[in-house]
Amino acid sequence: MARAPFRSVVALSGGVGGARFAYGLSRALEPGILTVVVNTGDDFVHWGLSVSPDVDTVVYTLAELSDDERGWGLAGETFETLERVRRLGGTHWFMLGDRDLAMHIARTEALARGETLSDVTLRSAEALGARARILPMADGPCHTMIETESDGTLPFQEWFVKRRAAPRVRRVRFEGDPPASAAAIAALQAADVVVIGPSNPFVSIDPILGRAGMREALAGKIVVAVSPIVRGQAVKGPLAEMIASLAGEAPSAAAVARHYGELLSGFVVERGDETDVAWLPVLPTSTVMKTRADRVALANDVLEFAGRLR
């Protein structure tokens, strides 16, 4: 157990994989220790409402409200509004459930009256009972754009959800370049250790690392990443294809470590993948999180490993 040594831990996270790992951290650490800084590059406006898919996935997961079997959204969710919108001829490609919709309504209202996305996120995470501080990477808009080989440039959600991540990716770029949120910077400055969850480096973590102030706040910190690639395959999502097309190499844990480069103090991989990564401290362990207990076990492993790197 690595609880005692850390007074402050920051996790960087995208959606599902990062959220599950953050859940493990939130259970492995005492209350008040963990802050999760979440990608907002996927944020978009839908039905006139501000939707933050990764932030909400982290909030729901840490509040134990997420639907673990389906892999997105809320457990016990209903879709009355969506079904009626479909019948009325409205846009219905994005699966917005009735309770999830409330997050976007409350967020849109709060932003309209001048609150920051950080304020809204902290408040809604608390209202729903998430056991960590959850912060967006930035308060201003930064849109992840996917330049495809076949279909031009698409906003992330259109590429990922509407087109099912099928069009091959030529380049990922960002529209909007807001600085890291003040709260995220403060959390990083106070952190004993920074953990990068098993999220997609290109579309989940790079947007966070690219915010002005972020690299400076990370300098000198113990930074440990968990590989989202296990035995050459992505646990979830289109990462394997992206490594091939964007990094020009076969998908592997090592390719992810190379992508993060000198940022990492250590790297956590699935047992057997450690042979590829010889240039930095590596923890081989069981990284695939099937149950909630798996998440906590992985979090404890990672925290203990990070403790040894200090």
Add this chain to the structure above:
Amino acid sequence: MARAPFRSVVALSGGVGGARFAYGLSRALEPGILTVVVNTGDDFVHWGLSVSPDVDTVVYTLAELSDDERGWGLAGETFETLERVRRLGGTHWFMLGDRDLAMHIARTEALARGETLSDVTLRSAEALGARARILPMADGPCHTMIETESDGTLPFQEWFVKRRAAPRVRRVRFEGDPPASAAAIAALQAADVVVIGPSNPFVSIDPILGRAGMREALAGKIVVAVSPIVRGQAVKGPLAEMIASLAGEAPSAAAVARHYGELLSGFVVERGDETDVAWLPVLPTSTVMKTRADRVALANDVLEFAGRLR
């Protein structure tokens, strides 16, 4: 039965009472005969969405989707989004159900891409199976404002729903002065008879009559109104108090007839109320609609009466 004589009937309507009467007309007349022109003075923006309460009440009622017992909204409605918005600290005084919400989402989307409110309303009424053409009085904004004696000036829905129509009304005025919608004018010009439902004259019918082009389109038409006052009392809503404060007289069917003045060719009242109205043709009948059969019976009575006025 008065079906044969009319090729085209227009009903002017506010919310519940007018909608129930329009339902009766839609069943008493052959398909294709009825157009309902609906007040939009109550329209407002809520959760960033364009809400048209009276239009939707008419659509739901004519599609047999309304909750007749509760008196508003949809039968079998759920409130998952509203409950979660409340928990998240968002605005929750307006009872928006999950399916109802879809109407506002689809409408807001369609208006944003340049459709008129008439287009959207016709389309959604058809999608939900309403058995009549349903048109908003205007395509541009016209906001009913309630000047109160105690609480300043309030937008209609805030006065009516949030304040439960409690603050005494000093004056009703309108912000925005759009002309009648082209479709409403065309429907009126083609009408053999125009029927004003048992709606509130001040806040439901006056906004319609006040649109530029409306009075001209009504000139020379047979116009019959159904009294919303029965034995000195409003069947529903704050009308009795408004007659007292705005017309300066005791609430009565006669006061409503005086309010409409020379517009009326005939007036339909509850049996016993006819003694007050001596200056124009009056049909005393049973006007309180408890069942759907009551609505159809009243509609048949009114149509037959209107037929005799030609």
